[in-house]
Amino acid sequence: MTRDPRFDVTTTTTCGYCGVGCRLEAHQHGGHIVSISPALDGPANRGHTCLKGRFAHQFTRSRDRLTAPFVREHGTLRLASWDEALDRVASEFQRIKAEHGPDAIAGLASARGTNEDAWAMQRVMRAAIGTHNIDNCSRVCHSPTSFGLRKSVGLSGCSGSFDDIEHADVLLIVGSNATAAHPVAGARMKQAALAGAKIITVDPRRNDLSDVGALHCGLRPGTNAAFLNGLTHVLIRDGLVDREFVRSRVEGFEGLADLVAYLTPDVTEELTGVPAADVVRAAHIYGEARTGSIAWGLGVTEQLYGSECVQMLCNLALLTGKIGRAGCALLPMRGQNNVQGVSDVGALPDTYSTYRSVGDDATARLFEERWGVPLRRERGLKLPEMIDAALAGKLKAMWICGYDIGQSDPDSAKVEAALANLEFLVVQDIFENLTSREAHVLLPAASFLEKTGTFTNAERRIQLVQAAAAPPGSAKTDLEIFSLVSERLGHPLPYRGPEDVMLEIGALTPAFAGVTYERIGRGGLQWPVAADGTDTPMLYAESFALPGGKGRLAALPFKPPGDEASEQYPLILVTGRRLEHYNVGTMTRRTGNLELLSHDVLEIHPDDAAAHGIADGALVEVRSRNGSIQLGAHVTDRIEAGHVFTAFHFPEVRTNLLIGQSADINTSCPEYKVVAVAVTPVAVHAGAARGHAVVA
Amino acid sequence: MRLTVDGVALEVPPGTTVLEAARSAGLWVPTLCFDDRLAPFGACRVCLVGVEGARGPVASCTTHCREGMVVHTQDALAGRIARNVVELVLSELPAPPAAHTELAQVAARLGLDATGGPAAQRWAGAVHEQSHDHRHPYLAFQHELCISCGRCVRACDEVQGAFALTATGRGFHANVTAGLGHGFAESSCVSCGACADTCPTDAITERFLVELEETR
Numbered sequence: 001m002t003r004d005p006r007f008d009v010t011t012t013t014t015c016g017y018c019g020v021g022c023r024l025e026a027h028q029h030g031g032h033i034v035s036i037s038p039a040l041d042g043p044a045n046r047g048h049t050c051l052k053g054r055f056a057h058q059f060t061r062s063r064d065r066l067t068a069p070f071v072r073e074h075g076t077l078r079l080a081s082w083d084e085a086l087d088r089v090a091s092e093f094q095r096i097k098a099e100h101g102p103d104a105i106a107g108l109a110s111a112r113g114t115n116e117d118a119w120a121m122q123r124v125m126r127a128a129i130g131t132h133n134i135d136n137c138s139r140v141c142h143s144p145t146s147f148g149l150r151k152s153v154g155l156s157g158c159s160g161s162f163d164d165i166e167h168a169d170v171l172l173i174v175g176s177n178a179t180a181a182h183p184v185a186g187a188r189m190k191q192a193a194l195a196g197a198k199i200i201t202v203d204p205r206r207n208d209l210s211d212v213g214a215l216h217c218g219l220r221p222g223t224n225a226a227f228l229n230g231l232t233h234v235l236i237r238d239g240l241v242d243r244e245f246v247r248s249r250v251e252g253f254e255g256l257a258d259l260v261a262y263l264t265p266d267v268t269e270e271l272t273g274v275p276a277a278d279v280v281r282a283a284h285i286y287g288e289a290r291t292g293s294i295a296w297g298l299g300v301t302e303q304l305y306g307s308e309c310v311q312m313l314c315n316l317a318l319l320t321g322k323i324g325r326a327g328c329a330l331l332p333m334r335g336q337n338n339v340q341g342v343s344d345v346g347a348l349p350d351t352y353s354t355y356r357s358v359g360d361d362a363t364a365r366l367f368e369e370r371w372g373v374p375l376r377r378e379r380g381l382k383l384p385e386m387i388d389a390a391l392a393g394k395l396k397a398m399w400i401c402g403y404d405i406g407q408s409d410p411d412s413a414k415v416e417a418a419l420a421n422l423e424f425l426v427v428q429d430i431f432e433n434l435t436s437r438e439a440h441v442l443l444p445a446a447s448f449l450e451k452t453g454t455f456t457n458a459e460r461r462i463q464l465v466q467a468a469a470a471p472p473g474s475a476k477t478d479l480e481i482f483s484l485v486s487e488r489l490g491h492p493l494p495y496r497g498p499e500d501v502m503l504e505i506g507a508l509t510p511a512f513a514g515v516t517y518e519r520i521g522r523g524g525l526q527w528p529v530a531a532d533g534t535d536t537p538m539l540y541a542e543s544f545a546l547p548g549g550k551g552r553l554a555a556l557p558f559k560p561p562g563d564e565a566s567e568q569y570p571l572i573l574v575t576g577r578r579l580e581h582y583n584v585g586t587m588t589r590r591t592g593n594l595e596l597l598s599h600d601v602l603e604i605h606p607d608d609a610a611a612h613g614i615a616d617g618a619l620v621e622v623r624s625r626n627g628s629i630q631l632g633a634h635v636t637d638r639i640e641a642g643h644v645f646t647a648f649h650f651p652e653v654r655t656n657l658l659i660g661q662s663a664d665i666n667t668s669c670p671e672y673k674v675v676a677v678a679v680t681p682v683a684v685h686a687g688a689a690r691g692h693a694v695v696a
Numbered sequence: 697m698r699l700t701v702d703g704v705a706l707e708v709p710p711g712t713t714v715l716e717a718a719r720s721a722g723l724w725v726p727t728l729c730f731d732d733r734l735a736p737f738g739a740c741r742v743c744l745v746g747v748e749g750a751r752g753p754v755a756s757c758t759t760h761c762r763e764g765m766v767v768h769t770q771d772a773l774a775g776r777i778a779r780n781v782v783e784l785v786l787s788e789l790p791a792p793p794a795a796h797t798e799l800a801q802v803a804a805r806l807g808l809d810a811t812g813g814p815a816a817q818r819w820a821g822a823v824h825e826q827s828h829d830h831r832h833p834y835l836a837f838q839h840e841l842c843i844s845c846g847r848c849v850r851a852c853d854e855v856q857g858a859f860a861l862t863a864t865g866r867g868f869h870a871n872v873t874a875g876l877g878h879g880f881a882e883s884s885c886v887s888c889g890a891c892a893d894t895c896p897t898d899a900i901t902e903r904f905l906v907e908l909e910e911t912r
Binding site: 004054593 | 902
């Protein structure tokens with residue numbers, strides 16, 4: 001690349017927005033990032049990126065960045081030196097540990113941070129504090145994916161790569177709005193469709209890919225299991241099963257065939273609302289294709305039986321032999337840039353790196369030997385359990401890094417009460433947020449453009465992150481902060497920098513054995529990475545990572561979701577993302593993206609709007625059993641009747657006040673996608689702005 | 697299949713273009729409408745090369761290699777045509793292209809004085825009038841710099857799939873527009889910036905960068 005005279009320095013790094021993992025060229029001038037362009041050799045983005053990765057970098061120099069630590073004194077936060085703030089953190093943790101034991105303290109690692117940050121934090125929690133109370137936001141997004149994949153095929157990650165998109169004759173896309181939530185992968189899927197691949201979208205809401213797809217199946221929220229088992233019925237009934245593959249590589253066929261026998265297309269239509277003919281068509285399009293990949297998002301996982309639905313998706317691939325070869329990937333669309341990695345490296349309450357149980361003695365001894373401390377064998381608290389324990393007064397302290405649970409977790413009012421009930425709350429972030437309102441210490445952290453390490457994208461690809469600018473003020477990288485705290489807790493971390501952390505991960509994690517920054521280079525490495533540096537773009541070509549090597553078909557029945565429409569709450573709310581913003585909007589709301597989308601709306605079908613007396617643009621109240629919010633209505637037939645949709649990007653709206661306690665049975669991932677609500681027009685006094693949200 | 701480019705014997709897989717073959721041998725061939733991310737277009741006639749036995753120079757980006765082909769990237773006639781094409785393009789601009797642009801770099805390598813000077817005096821005739829659209833928070837149109845290479849339109853279609861940009865006008869008035877001409881925000885644009893990324897002249901660029909240039 002010719003050096004561009006407009007820029008002082010150009011740094012190649014990895015995007016910190018979604019899990020696609022675009023490689024970016026960050027151009028600096030006068031100490032600031034002034035432009036970002038896509039790296040032409042990025043494996044996932046191949047010279048492209050989206051409006052978040054490319055343009056939404058102004059937040060790094062926002063006036064309200066946290067640039068110095070704060071401590072609470074007489075009820076208010078005041079500026080403090082790093083020494084004072086860190087001493088306070090260490091002494092409070094030590095006091096609480098002495099008075100209530102180490103399990104009275106819990107930490108949340110950030111899925112926005114690096115693998116090295118997450119590793120360091122789980123080490124501090126486990127080794128310096130002595131608790132496995134460490135979790136991350138995969139709890140509320142793809143923990144069911146991890147669970148389901150491990151049950152069905154063995155490893156918690158994509159079975160192939162984004163490159164399988166271009167090799168697939170069919171893309172079955174379930175509960176994922178890729179062009180909005182994972183724009184570059186979405187663009188690749190759209191291009192694949194334009195080049196002749198058949199896309200089937202399964203979602204209560206039409207999306208951009210439905211418009212270029214071969215078939216859209218607009219099912220009722222909460223009925224994924226019925227639909228997927230209904231597809232399985234047709235695959236078996238119509239001879240679309242790869243018998244040789246099933247015979248030699250898979251177990252559990254008989255049980256599954258028996259289970260789905262009753263799920264004829266007519267029964268499936270009755271349960272899901274998808275016309276029987278479309279169920280048959282979908283099964284035939286997928287089953288008859290030479291190659292096919294399955295992509296899914298939180299529309300699958302964030303449900304009462306989300307983890308089981310992931311197993312049902314795996315059933316489809318296992319039955320038709322569409323796994324372990326080019327064009328046949330199981331592709332979970334991971335939400336955050338590093339939600340794959342933060343879980344891989346063990347920021348979880350029940351597992352060390354690569355999902356090895358904390359109860360496994362051999363694994364635990366490896367860690368004990370390396371870290372020189374005894375480690376517990378009982379698992380720690382999952383995030384929802386932390387909230388309950390805090391409310392019950394059993395959990396006394398939390399350390400929350402780069403994760404605004406106040407805005408993003410379900411039942412926001414309960415989260416708020418739990419945080420308020422803590423004796424000591426440390427928030428480590430780049431901005432103040434709804435979580436930090438109750439903080440006792442606020443530590444200013446570096447953003448992804450200001451730190452070095454690695455992220456792991458949705459295709460298991462470990463990629464380098466390079467600091468492209470300096471953190472503002474006295475803000476420090478998470479790794480520096482963890483090191484300073486751990487030292488004060490009497491357990492100094494032996495890392496000279498991020499690469500030392502990766503070497504320790506490799507030393508304690510066979511699947512990371514050969515990972516070095518030099519080998520990662522510009523192209524990344526897809527784990528497992530052997531000691532000689534050989535990586536694994538495709539899993540399961542020969543066998544599955546399960547005892548015996550066979551894939552497991554899961555015979556799991558359809559069960560109704562945790563919430564259902566009633567007379568009092570006649571509509572089902574589904575939440576998701578918009579293209580312009582990212583999750584709680586901490587970063588994107590501080591950029592020009594706000595000009596592109598300044599507020600959120602509630603999407604409602606014209607029939608429902610008419611039935612409830614709602615005009616396009618009118619202010620409405622959305623009420624669930626759990627809470628209520630107000631925002632503007634957008635009447636659209638993109639959504640099926642009976643459902644409404646909104647995002648959760650704006651703290652003014654606080655959509656998650658509506659979400660209840662229902663959660664995936666295996667992983668506690670909240671059921672964000674099925675919430676019964678009532679929508680009523682709000683009388684607006686003259687002059688109120690159209691569609692602008694009102695704090696509930 | 698085997699071919700010779702500037703005396704270098706090459707073996708390439710079927711379907712390889714002459715441009716790809718030349719580049720694989722480390723040879724430089726000028727291009728304006730070409731972008732690796734897009735299907736070859738063959739519009740600008742700057743990537744011309746000589747091929748023995750052909751009636752005249754051919755566009756290397758759209759010509760597939762054939763067995764035994766003998767290619768000369770330094771073919772005199774091809775070079776003269778390419779320089780003329782770039783000169784014509786430069787002659788319509790109201791000001792020399794900024795140094796960082798691909799157009800300026802190609803012109804410089806072809807030995808053209810893009811920044812003015814004696815050569816520029818030969819470029820009499822009409823130049824495009826300034827026409828800017830800065831309504832989008834990130835993307836800026838500077839229509840007078842459009843050279844109708846079609847890269848932005850193709851990037852929008854072939855990389856993103858938004859189909860927001862359209863080539864408009866004919867001849868001297870050929871240009872690019874978003875949607876029905878009411879700016880990016882009123883079109884199907886998804887603000888991905890692929891157009892700005894590929895534009896060889898800053899006819900579409902980033903507002904931040906325009907502002908950065910203005911503060912220099």
